[in-house]
Amino acid sequence: MSKSIERGRYGCNLHGAIQTITQIQGVVPILHTTPGCGLQHDIAKKVGSAFAAYVQGYEIPSSNVYEKQVIFGGTSRLREQIKNTVKVMNGDLYVTLSGCESEMVGDDSISMTQEIVDQGEKAINYRAPGFKGDQYIGYEGIVSTLIDKLPSVYENVEEESSDNRIKVNILGIIPVQDIYWQGNLDEIQRVLQPLGIKVNKLLGYKQSIDNWRRMNTANLNIVVSKWGIEAAKKLKKLYHTPYIVVDNLGMGPDAMELLVDQIAKEIPIKVEIARDFFRAGKERFRYALKQITEYYYDYDFQKSVVIVGDESTTIRYADFLTRYLGMEILAIIITDFVGEETKQEPSEYLRSLAYDIYYKKDTREISQLIEEANPELVLGSSLEEEIARSLGAYHYTISYPAYNKVIISSCNVGYEGGIGLIENLSSVLLQ
Amino acid sequence: MVINMSKKIGKHIAIYGKGGIGKSTTTSNISAALAEAGYRVIQIGCDPKSDSTNTLRGNNYLPTVLDSLREGKKIHLEDISVVGFKGVLCIESGGPVPGVGCAGRGINAAVNLLQELNLFEEFKPDYVLYDVLGDVVCGGFAVPIRDGITDRAYVVSSSDFMAIYAANNLFKAINKYAPSGGAKLGGVIGNGLSAGYSKSIINDFTEKTGTKTVGYIPRSLVVSQSELFGKTVIEAHPRDPHAGIYRNLSTYIAESEDLVIPNPLGVTELKDWAREWGDKIYDLETGVISGSEAI
Numbered sequence: 001m002s003k004s005i006e007r008g009r010y011g012c013n014l015h016g017a018i019q020t021i022t023q024i025q026g027v028v029p030i031l032h033t034t035p036g037c038g039l040q041h042d043i044a045k046k047v048g049s050a051f052a053a054y055v056q057g058y059e060i061p062s063s064n065v066y067e068k069q070v071i072f073g074g075t076s077r078l079r080e081q082i083k084n085t086v087k088v089m090n091g092d093l094y095v096t097l098s099g100c101e102s103e104m105v106g107d108d109s110i111s112m113t114q115e116i117v118d119q120g121e122k123a124i125n126y127r128a129p130g131f132k133g134d135q136y137i138g139y140e141g142i143v144s145t146l147i148d149k150l151p152s153v154y155e156n157v158e159e160e161s162s163d164n165r166i167k168v169n170i171l172g173i174i175p176v177q178d179i180y181w182q183g184n185l186d187e188i189q190r191v192l193q194p195l196g197i198k199v200n201k202l203l204g205y206k207q208s209i210d211n212w213r214r215m216n217t218a219n220l221n222i223v224v225s226k227w228g229i230e231a232a233k234k235l236k237k238l239y240h241t242p243y244i245v246v247d248n249l250g251m252g253p254d255a256m257e258l259l260v261d262q263i264a265k266e267i268p269i270k271v272e273i274a275r276d277f278f279r280a281g282k283e284r285f286r287y288a289l290k291q292i293t294e295y296y297y298d299y300d301f302q303k304s305v306v307i308v309g310d311e312s313t314t315i316r317y318a319d320f321l322t323r324y325l326g327m328e329i330l331a332i333i334i335t336d337f338v339g340e341e342t343k344q345e346p347s348e349y350l351r352s353l354a355y356d357i358y359y360k361k362d363t364r365e366i367s368q369l370i371e372e373a374n375p376e377l378v379l380g381s382s383l384e385e386e387i388a389r390s391l392g393a394y395h396y397t398i399s400y401p402a403y404n405k406v407i408i409s410s411c412n413v414g415y416e417g418g419i420g421l422i423e424n425l426s427s428v429l430l431q
Numbered sequence: 432m433v434i435n436m437s438k439k440i441g442k443h444i445a446i447y448g449k450g451g452i453g454k455s456t457t458t459s460n461i462s463a464a465l466a467e468a469g470y471r472v473i474q475i476g477c478d479p480k481s482d483s484t485n486t487l488r489g490n491n492y493l494p495t496v497l498d499s500l501r502e503g504k505k506i507h508l509e510d511i512s513v514v515g516f517k518g519v520l521c522i523e524s525g526g527p528v529p530g531v532g533c534a535g536r537g538i539n540a541a542v543n544l545l546q547e548l549n550l551f552e553e554f555k556p557d558y559v560l561y562d563v564l565g566d567v568v569c570g571g572f573a574v575p576i577r578d579g580i581t582d583r584a585y586v587v588s589s590s591d592f593m594a595i596y597a598a599n600n601l602f603k604a605i606n607k608y609a610p611s612g613g614a615k616l617g618g619v620i621g622n623g624l625s626a627g628y629s630k631s632i633i634n635d636f637t638e639k640t641g642t643k644t645v646g647y648i649p650r651s652l653v654v655s656q657s658e659l660f661g662k663t664v665i666e667a668h669p670r671d672p673h674a675g676i677y678r679n680l681s682t683y684i685a686e687s688e689d690l691v692i693p694n695p696l697g698v699t700e701l702k703d704w705a706r707e708w709g710d711k712i713y714d715l716e717t718g719v720i721s722g723s724e725a726i
Contacts, residue, residue: 067540072501073531105533 007363007383009335009401010177012130014099015041016138018060019176021146022053025208026092029055030085031062032078032109033099037130038062047382047401048176049408061085065101074102078112086121092209093153094123095142103129117153124149136227136336139174143231146212147238157213165198166267169218169235171243172228175203177310177336179402183411188224188249191256191414194277195269216241220267224249225312227336242266247349249312251320252418253282281415288419289324292426296325299429304328306373308366308380309399310336311350316412317379317398318353320421329354330373333366333380335399377429396428439582441471441556444684445575445614447563448587449597453622455483456654456663457587457677458562462487463665464674464681466517470557474519475545477538477575478564479526487515490661495525496541508548516666520554535571538563542580558685567597567604576605576614583617583690585645588636590621590629592705595636602640602695615690618645620680625650628715632708639704641694645687646680648673 011019014033018041021027031038042057063081065074082096094116098109113125126145128138170188175181182204189199200218202211221232221243232243244262248255257278264271295301305327307314314332321327332354337344341359350357356373360366367387370378378388378395382403388395397405398412411417446461448454455476462474476483481495493513499506515521524541526534551559561575576584586601588594598619609615621633621644630647637644648654657667664673696704 067536068501068503069532071497071532071534071537071540072527075531105536106531 005362006365008361009363009381009383010134010136010361011041011044011138012128012134013132013138013141014097014128014130015044015176016135016140016174017095017097017126017128017142018138019045019048019050019053019135020139020142020174020203021095022055022060023050023175023203023207024093024212025054025206026090027054027209028085028089028091028094029060030078030082030094030096031060031099032065032074032081032096032102032107033062034066034101035062035064037099044401045176047403047405049179049182049402049406050176051406051408055089059089061089063102069107070101070105073105074107075109075112078102078107078109079115082112082116082123086116092122093150094121096123096125097128098125100129100131103127122153124153133338135177136174137338139177140227140230143171143228144234147215147231147234150209150212154209154213156216157210158217163198165196166220166269167198167200167214167218168192168220168222168263169200169202169215169241171202171221171223171231172225172312173203174225174227177400178225178313179397179400179405179407180410180412180417183407183409184249184413184417186409187411187414187416188222190416191259191281192263195260195263195271195274197263197269215239220244220263222246222263225310247347248315248319249413250316251413251415251421252324253278253285253415254323255316255319256281256414285415285418288422292422295426295430301426301429302326302328303377303394303429304330304373304375305377305379306331306333306370306375307354307398308333308335308370308378308384310334313399313412315350315353316417317421320418321379322353324418324422325425327377330375331356331358331369333358333360333369335359335361335366394428394431396425439579440551441473441559442583442685443559443561443581444617445561445563445581445584446587446620447567447576447584447598447601448620448622449594450564452587452589452594452597453648453654454564454587455562456486456658457620457622457648457680458560459484459486460663460665460674460677461681461684462519462558462560463516463663464678465558465685466519467665467678468681468685470685471555472519473550473554473556473559474515474521474562475542475559476521476523476562477541478524478562479529479534479537480564481523481525483523483562484515484519484521486658486661486663486666487519488513488521489515493521493523495523496544497525497527497537500540500544506544506548508550508553512550516663520556522550533571534564535569535574538571539574542574567600573604573608577608579612581614584614585617585620585684587620587622588633589623590626590632595632595705596701598636599640599695599701602642602693606692606695609692616642616693617684617687617690618643620645621647623650624648628712635708636704640696642691643689645683646676648676648680 038060063077096113116123185201216239223232223245235241311334318329344359346357363383370387379398381399385395446458462472466472496511512522526537586598588598653671653673657664
């Protein structure tokens with residue numbers, strides 16, 4: 001039976017598409033929606049640490065259709081919007097995104113986009129009605145669309161033959177939804193670089209259409225959340241690129257070594273060459289851990305915990321907190337899933353991390369579950385702060401939405417993520 | 432948009448039915464008959480084809496409400512209405528060109544605009560007839576029977592299965608909206624009836640759905656001929672028996688307060704019912720059983 005969701009934590013398909021493509025330099029979205037769709041995204045992205053984008057907020061062009069376009073069709077309004085946008089905004093790629101109303105009335109945004117392609121502009125379209133799903137679906141959809149359609153407007157880039165490095169694309173990190181997305185991409189790059197791996201981050205600082213045109217040259221696609229699997233499958237079909245799905249893109253030395261082992265099974269990397277790097281990473285991590293030992297015992301860091309967030313994020317924290325800090329994970333509440341919450345099947349690995357695994361999107365129900373578990377520490381979004389406070393539990397923000405928090409280079413993966421968490425969580429527990 | 436029923440001026444009647452079944456012809460003749468009887472009548476065509484009121488205004492040009500809305504200029508009532516036969520005020524909602532936009536929303540917007548223009552306060556009608564297109568395919572086409580715009584609906588149907596199917600769909604819509612203030616059903620108007628068993632089929636359907644047939648209009652050349660002249664039967668052939676049928680129907684619609692919430696048949700139920708009639712008609716045509724025994 002259908003029911004309402006109280007204080008949901010997601011935007012829609014359209015928002016997923018916007019927040020993804022605006023993190024690619026040179027990409028200009030053109031919205032074919034009613035007024036407000038783009039603006040809502042702008043408000044929402046601020047609590048997801050996506051403060052800067054190539055085109056953002058009020059700058060995002062929108063056809064702002066109203067009743068007249070709904071009744072009579074809005075294609076001519078879209079045509080006008082595209083023509084004017086191309087005149088005033090420089091873009092390496094224009095992406096028309098059609099929202100709910102234009103999809104409901106069947107506006108032909110494909111032909112409208114084709115018109116400027118015929119005039120020599122680089123443009124593609126993505127159907128982004130919000131009713132098709134949430135931001136995760138939007139990320140999945142726009143990434144698939146870029147993979148499919150980019151070669152029709154741009155030739156794929158051939159790598160320089162002198163560059164012998166192994167190349168990988170990182171798939172499944174969603175700007176905004178992963179509040180540490182920028183730092184996480186950087187940390188993955190930092191960890192894999194010493195192995196002779198060239199990481200194609202695709203999104204964020206200095207990532208442009210060229211990075212996307214280069215996707216076909218990858219030796220391996222690394223999928224770090226379930227939302228990257230579709231894209232990896234597509235790339236395998238199109239370019240025969242193998243891919244790995246990393247169950248736990250974790251924090252700390254063990255997770256990093258597991259990641260590298262998993263990569264080594266697919267592509268010939270010499271793990272030995274990175275031995276020094278791993279050793280240094282491990283030593284530095286231990287040194288960091290040592291610095292909180294006194295607090296650990298004095299303040300009894302062995303807390304009982306409930307973790308709320310996206311599947312990949314919650315796994316990361318559950319593994320780290322039990323492995324390095326000896327915490328007890330009472331429950332994991334996963335908030336990114338498709339379909340009915342009662343029909344979700346957690347993996348065996350996930351089950352091994354906590355006593356209880358729940359799938360919930362409703363903030364009130366999530367609060368009730370936390371109340372029942374009665375933990376000493378809640379790791380979740382800002383929406384869980386209230387219930388944590390009422391239970392007298394500590395609260396630490398790890399997932400979207402994150403109010404009053406600016407995250408630019410911090411991460412929650414790798415060595416740096418582990419050390420950062422030790423530092424930040426200790427500060428919370430000392431209060 | 433919710434209209435306060437106590438303030439509603441005149442009786443507001445929606446006429447539905449499958450495309451091509453004769454809704455506009457029937458509605459226009461009812462309007463003409465009511466006007467002839469001295470009532471103030473408005474007929475609003477709710478169809479992108481915008482030909483509902485043709486026979487009331489001699490096929491003269493009439494800009495539609497939505498055409499005016501598209502142009503974006505300030506709209507006055509006189510721009511979108513024309514006075515036709517015996518003072519019937521004719522209005523066409525119009526709609527988008529086929530294949531684009533949303534006609535359902537168009538009807539909604541047109542009716543909204545008419546409210547804003549104080550149409551009913553200005554014209555003070557006794558009767559307002561809404562001639563609504565074809566099948567109730569989506570929410571937009573149910574607007575006239577929702578939100579208290581009309582308080583009663585009639586459905587025009589022949590004895591053909593597809594027409595009855597469309598009628599049954601409308602019953603579903605009424606059934607859904609009536610409990611929350613939507614229109615109730617006045618009844619079914621049998622139109623274009625030729626075969627001997629046509630009446631029996633319609634009567635059986637109305638009986639099964641807890642409704643009733645309020646008029647039977649046989650197929651007639653007079654109707655077609657009047658239309659070709661751009662006139663209603665009431666105007667072109669006022670003494671023809673057909674004009675009498677329309678007058679009786681309009682009197683019934685004007686006076687009757689017998690409104691019901693129909694019980695539509697389920698998909699399988701409707702198919703089984705149709706199959707049963709198919710067998711009966713086949714037997715009748717092939718002479719297995721005599722006519723009166725068969726029906």
